[in-house]
Amino acid sequence: MLAKSFARYETRYFYALVALGGLIVAMGLMAMHYMEEHGHIVTGMNNQIVWGMPHVFAIFMIVAASGVLNVASIGSVFSKAPYKARAPLAGLLAIALLAGGLTVLMLDLGRPDRIIVAATHFNPTSVFAWNIVLYSGMFTLVGLYLWTMLEKRMNPWSAPLGFAVFAWRIILTSGTGMIFAFLVARQAYGSALLPPLFIALSFAWGLAVFHVVQSAMYAWNSQTQDPAILKRMKNLLGVFVIGSLYFVAAYHMTNLYFAKQTAFEHFILSSGGIYPVLFWAGYVVLGSLLPLLLIFLPGLGQIKCVVAASLLVILGSFALLYVFIIGGQAFPLSIFPGFAASSSFGDGQIGSYIPSCPEILLGFGGLGVAFLITIVSVRVLDSLPHDLPSSKN
Numbered sequence: 369m370l371a372k373s374f375a376r377y378e379t380r381y382f383y384a385l386v387a388l389g390g391l392i393v394a395m396g397l398m399a400m401h402y403m404e405e406h407g408h409i410v411t412g413m414n415n416q417i418v419w420g421m422p423h424v425f426a427i428f429m430i431v432a433a434s435g436v437l438n439v440a441s442i443g444s445v446f447s448k449a450p451y452k453a454r455a456p457l458a459g460l461l462a463i464a465l466l467a468g469g470l471t472v473l474m475l476d477l478g479r480p481d482r483i484i485v486a487a488t489h490f491n492p493t494s495v496f497a498w499n500i501v502l503y504s505g506m507f508t509l510v511g512l513y514l515w516t517m518l519e520k521r522m523n524p525w526s527a528p529l530g531f532a533v534f535a536w537r538i539i540l541t542s543g544t545g546m547i548f549a550f551l552v553a554r555q556a557y558g559s560a561l562l563p564p565l566f567i568a569l570s571f572a573w574g575l576a577v578f579h580v581v582q583s584a585m586y587a588w589n590s591q592t593q594d595p596a597i598l599k600r601m602k603n604l605l606g607v608f609v610i611g612s613l614y615f616v617a618a619y620h621m622t623n624l625y626f627a628k629q630t631a632f633e634h635f636i637l638s639s640g641g642i643y644p645v646l647f648w649a650g651y652v653v654l655g656s657l658l659p660l661l662l663i664f665l666p667g668l669g670q671i672k673c674v675v676a677a678s679l680l681v682i683l684g685s686f687a688l689l690y691v692f693i694i695g696g697q698a699f700p701l702s703i704f705p706g707f708a709a710s711s712s713f714g715d716g717q718i719g720s721y722i723p724s725c726p727e728i729l730l731g732f733g734g735l736g737v738a739f740l741i742t743i744v745s746v747r748v749l750d751s752l753p754h755d756l757p758s759s760k761n
Contacts, residue, residue, distance in 0.1 A: 381588070382747060389740035396733010399726035400475040411727050416719035417697045422476040424689045425731030428573065429469030429738060430503075430544055431566060432685075434537040435574020436461045437510070441537075444530025450597045454582070455530075456751035459514045461581060461742060462537075466506060468738030472731060495546050502540040509533050518749060541570045548696075555632040556696025561622060565615040569685070572608035576681035579605065581742065583675045585752050593671065602674045606663040609681060613656050616688070632699050635718075636691060643695040646687040655684010694721055 403410060413420040436458050443452030474483060491497045513533050516526040545563035552558040579601065586593055620637065623629040636643050659677035662668050698719040746752060 382743070385743050386740065389736050389743060392736030393733050393740060395729050396472075396475070396731075396736060399729035399733065403476075403726050403730070411724045412722045413727075414719070414721070416700075417694060417721045419693050419697060420721065421690075421694075421723040421727040422472050422730050422734075423693055424686060425734050426469040426472040426476075427544065427689055427693065428682075428685055429465045429472070429734060431541060431570045432573040432577050433462045433465035433469065433506075434541040434544075435570030435572070436465065436578050437533060437537050438571055438574055439578050440513070441530060441534040444527055445534050450594075450600065453753045454578070456514060456517050456749065457582065457585070457746065457753060458578060459510050459517070460745045460749070460751055461578060461738075462510050463507065463514075464738040464741035464745070465577070466503065467741055468734040468736075470503060471737050472734035475730060475733075495543065495550050499540075499543050499547065502536075502543045505536055506540050509536050514749075518751075537570075538567060541567045548692075554696050555629065555699050555701055556636070556692065559619065559622065561615065561619045565619055568608070568611045568615040569688075572605065572612045572681055573685045575601070575605045575608055576678035576685075579674055579678040580682070582753065583671060585746060589752060591752075598671060598674065602663050602677070605674070605678065605681070606660055609656055609659055609663075613652075616651075635699050636695055640695060640698070640718075643691045643698070647691045650687025651684045651691070654680055655687055656681075659684075697721075 411420060439451055439458040440455035440462075442448050443450075443455045477483075486497065486500060490500075509529065509532055513526070513529045516522040516524075516529050542563040545566035548557040549559060549562040582593070620633060623633050636647065638644050659680045662673040662677040662680075698721060700717060700719070
């Protein structure tokens with residue numbers, strides 16, 4: 369009788385979460401409809417800042433989708449049993465996050481139906497066209513990878529597909545970085561460091577998302593994680609956060625070395641208003657240094673501290689992307705070095721941007737899509753990791 373009561377309670381909890389996710393998705397769709405009906409004039413975006421808050425949400429989910437697969441890769445490619453048990457959940461999260469991110473990108477276009485043109489008229493010289501292939505390939509490979517893990521008769525194919533997914537996700541994240549690296553019309557971009565920077569960021573952001581989701585799933589099912597495995601995974605998160613900090617520092621130090629980038633770095637790091645605040649307080653302190661303290665400080669390695677550190681890493685990622693994407697567009701391009709440029713189009717002026725409510729709701733709608741896919745998939749496919757106590761592998 370007690371077991372039946374608990375099952376009914378768990379079922380009600382599941383449907384409540386599905387309803388919550390559906391409500392968030394519905395709000396995102398309403399925001400998209402509002403922007404489509406009235407035009408992007410109702411957003412904070414303009415002729416200079418054409419990528420706003422929806423792109424911050426979308427890029428985070430796409431990069432994290434690649435990074436969360438690192439958990440599966442460690443299990444399949446490097447044969448680590450504790451991570452292999454988590455590979456199905458990592459694969460489901462990758463599909464969910466990628467679907468959520470691409471949903472935001474598609475709905476922010478204003479004319480989502482125009483994707484048919486991009487799909488039927490491939491432009492091999494466009495990095496955006498490359499990414500259409502990369503995203504489609506990612507869905508296909510991860511779907512097949514999940515099949516080999518969840519279907520016993522397909523298990524022998526799990527390792528080869530694990531290698532393929534590992535290589536593909538590195539290429540995909542590099543492609544996301546190349547979108548900016550090949551864009552020379554903004555002072556912030558056009559750097560060969562951006563593809564490896566995005567790869568490093570994906571490791572940290574993906575593992576942080578995995579920690580949060582896995583902990584929520586364990587709590588939902590009244591289970592506890594093996595302390596030995598928790599220690600290994602939280603230390604790995606710390607290493608990834610340090611690696612991300614290194615590449616971000618290398619990117620800014622490289623820019624500071626070139627005289628043409630000095631004004632931009634001064635704007636981003638000290639004089640740019642909200643952008644330096646978000647960079648130093650949001651990303652460096654709250655999104656990196658504080659999580660490292662929660663992870664490595666003796667006596668603070670418990671599950672609550674790891675989840676708190678992961679949430680801070682996620683918040684820091686949004687701060688960094690806001691500075692990188694929006695701050696990078698706000699700073700004017702130096703078309704004529706040594707001369708001041710001005711025109712009725714705002715050339716030479718710092719761009720202004722204030723996120724609008726529809727943009728934020730659309731971004732959360734993408735998160736809602738990822739949330740719904742994760743909740744339903746985990747319940748239907750039973751992909752919660754099951755560990756043996758005190759695993760030493």
